[in-house]
Amino acid sequence: MELQDLHKAIYIACKQEIDMEREVIVDEAKKMMPMFRELLDIISNRDNFDMTEEEYLELHQYYMALLQEILDGIEHHDSVALYDTLGYGMLEFVEMFLPEGEWERL
Amino acid sequence: MSNKIFEKNMEAWEKKYPGASAKIKELEEDFTKSSEDEVEVFLSASMDETPILQVKKEDYFYYLAGKREPKRPAEAWADSYKGIEPATVMIMVGMGNPFYFKYACEKFDKETSLIIFEPSMEVFLSVLSTYDLTKELDSKRTIVFLVKGLTDEVVEHTMSGLIDINMLPLLRIYALPNYKLLFKDNVKEFLDIVLRLCEDARVGLNTNLRFAGVNAKNLLANARYIPDVIKTKQFIDYIPRDIPAIIVAAGPSLNKNIKELKRAKGKSFIIACDTAIKPLLKEGIVPDMFALVDGKKPLDLIKIEGAENIPLLASVTAASAFFDFHKGRKIIYNEYIPLINRLFIENGIILESVPCGGSVATTAFAFAYMIGMKTIILVGQDLALTGNKSHADGTFKEKMEEIDTTDYMMVPGNCEEEVPTRPDFHLYLKWYNYYIQGVKDSGVELRVINATEGGAKIDNTEIMTLKEAIDETCHKEVNIEEIIDSMPGIFDEEQKERIRNNLRNIPAEFEEIHEVAEKLQEEYKKLDTICKKKKFNQSGYLKCLKRIKQQTKNADKHVECMNVISESLKVADFILKSEENLKMNDDPKEEGLSIARQGIIYSDLLAQCSKLLYDYTKELYEDKEIEK
Structure with missing residues (x-):
């Protein structure tokens, strides 16, 4: 999976939800689940990260918290929480691993 | 819940909507005591410490x-919405995240109106206690708040006005x-109202555009019969309630059970729709009344020997040729036509309305309900193309042609699982569903039997054959013809003469409007010249606008006749108004040119129309004797 693809998927879903008033965020989040799982595999492999143990744990925990919020949001069809988590949590998390200028901010 | 923010908001609220804050304060006090009935709202904070609900x-x-x-x-x-038309009306459902409201106020054009519907009283009160809305409330923007539990009685009225x-x-x-x-039912209820009003407006537009010129001509001609009409409300005191009203429409299923209606004559109040009159009379069944609302109904469809003496429930804009042909009693209702209402008001009489629903059958149904009938039986009310036909045989043609309904919308049927329908029938079906549900919800006792024996299923009706319905409900002998004959007219001789004099004065009013229109046209041409000159003469421009305003006031003195003209010019009016909404000019020269261009077109149409109506009414009211 390319992280750019995940970023693009989140960005488009958020744009559609608010700017285009299309109420798609719950369905789009469901479609993104395989990508989140793939990202979880990457995050869970300690060797992928050149950082201190403390920094790595923080990163891992933050991603797990984001995932939990997304799962809760999907379960309860909570589009406010999903938009907030995807658009301002997950999107910014993914951006940390992308080279500057290769993504558009919401 | 009261706090400083709430008090500040209430102060601003009172300024914007004088007299309205007391009710909110009262509800807010009561609310604290009985909040267990509402959803639970909690105040939290975002990561940047902004309060959130x-x-x-x-x-x-x-x-x-x-x-x-x-x-x-929200931002x-x-x-x-950048760049939307300034005259937009934005309906926002919910204010639980008030930043949507705040940014709308900040970023939308100042002409854009905001209608905020909040389906939860607790959220509404929480917002008022948590967020400072004084800046938004202090603005001159049109903002309407509709809150479930606070403004329930006015939601429909407010929205219909918008x-x-x-x-x-x-x-x-x-x-x-x-x-x-979160607020599914309340939101759906509100959106249903909005949707229905939009549909009504669309139907109104189509109907109005179709009938524009004809309506004016019909109503001016039919006004001659006003002195001798009777009104719908009088029936409440005369028609017995222990007989059923039978509404006979001309749907294709009428052919199945029309003969059965003979048994109901004299034991019910039979009201026929216009198109059903021919097949009924051919079967030897004389209805007790028949209804006519269509201004363009072909006369041949209803002009049949025997129809001229049957009491007629009619719109004053119905085909005037039939009014002339008809000799029996005429029953009219308030259609909010100022010219007609003036004739009643000047005699101190109120004319009641009937919620017509768009078709002759729905009008007859609403009439039967409004005069207090407890049982209404529907016959021939297919609201669908049963057997692929639009109407009963013997109406438009002796044998109606079959239509290919392959692509038609399907709706649940009375006898068949599904039947094809077309958009106008479907609208009337929705009207029935909505109207009968409303009666049911209001707790009024009303039994509606759908004895169509075909067609579309109407909610909250009992489906049975006409034979069964007659056996069950038509027991008491009654002579409706005698009853209606015995009903007194509305006006005494003095009042009748006052109406005739009023009508005789109408040509002079149109003549005066015609003079005003010609003066208006001169002024608009002057305005055009001023705005086309290189050097803009602002003082001349303003003086010219002032004179235009004065002439417009002169025309508006004849408000009832102006309304007739406005109805006749509906198409032009619609185009002009649409343009007005879309164009906003900051440059007075450009604006002046636009005003002049529209004004020249409009005053020309006004002059033509007032001249035509002057000639027409002069012949109607002066040259010929007004109906006595």
Whole structure:
């Protein structure tokens, strides 16, 4: 999976939800689940990260918290929480691993 | 819940809506005592310490605004409306994230109106206690708040005042995220009202455009019969309630059970729709009344020997040729036509309305309900193309042609699982469903039997054959003809003469409007010249506008006749109004040119129309004797 693809998927879903008033965020989040799982595999492999143990744990925990919020949001069809988590949590998390200028901010 | 923010908001509220804050304060006090009936709203804070609201539902806490960024989605949403027409009316469902409202106020054009519907009283009160809205309330923008539990009685009235044909293209609706989920029933109820009003406006536009010129001609001609009409409300005191009213429409299923109606004659109040009159009379069944609303109904469809003496429930804009042919009693209702209402008001008489629903059958149904009938039987009310036919044989043709309904919309049927229908029939079906449900909800006793024996299923009706319905309900002998004959007229001789004099004065009013129109045209041409000159003469421009205003006032003195003209010029009026809404000029020269261009067209149409109506009414009211 390319992280750019995940970023693009989140960005488009958020744009559609608010700017285009299309109420798609719950369905789009469901479609993104395989990508989140793939990202979880990457995050869970300690060797992928050149950082201190403390920094790595923080990163891992933050991603797990984001995932939990997304799962809760999907379960309860909570589009406010999903938009907030995807658009301002997950999107910014993914951006940390992308080279500057290769993504558009919401 | 009261606090400083709430008090400040109430102060601003009172300034914007004088007299309205007391009710909110009162509800707010009561609310604290009985909040267990509402959803639970919790105050929380976002990561940047902005207050945000949460609603608890089934042990899950839903955010109304995001905990990371409560404001940014609202700002992005408001930005997405950059460049919309200034006259837009934005209907926002929900204010639980008030930043949507705040950014709308900040970013939308100042001419854009905001209608805020909040389906939860607790959310509404929480917002007022948490967020300072004084800046938004202090603005001159048109803002209407509709709150479930606070403004329930006025929601429909308010929305109907806002939604008309001219603003349909300018209407926007947005439900804040999570609102459709959390307050599903209240949001649906509100959106249903909006949707229905939009549909009504669309039907109104189509009908009005179709009938524009004809309506004016018909109503001016039919006004001659006003001195001798009777009104719908009089029937309440005369028609017995222990007999059924039978509404006979001309749907294709009428052919199945028309003969059965003979047994109901003299034991019920039979009201026929216009198109059903021919097949009924051919079968030897004389209805007790028949209804006519269509201004363009071909006379051949209803002009049949025997029809001229049957009491007629009619719109005053119905075909005037039939009014002339008809010799029996005429029953009219208030259609909010100023010229007709003037004739009643000057005699101190109120004319009641009937919610007509768009068709002759729905008008007859509403009439039967309004005069207090407890049982209404529907016959020939297919609202569908039963057997692929639009109407009963013997109406438009002796044998109606079959239509290919392959692509038609299907709806549940009375006898068949599904039947094909067309958009106008479907609208009337929805009207019945809505109207009967409304009667049911209001607790009024009303039994509606659908004895059509075919066609579309109408909610809240009992389906039975006409034979069964007659056996069960038609027991008491009654002579409706005698009853209606015995009903007194509305006006005494003095009042009748006053009406005739009023009508005789109408040509002079049109003549005066014609003179005003010619003066107006001169002024608009002067305005055009001023605005085309290189050097803009502002003082001349303003003086010219002042004179135009004065001439317009002179025309408006004849408000009832101006209304007739405005109805006749509906198409032109519609085009001009649509243009007005879309164009806003800051440059007075450009604006002046636009005013002049529209004014020249309009005053020319006004002059032509007032001249035509002058000639027409002069012949109607002066040269010939007004009906006595």
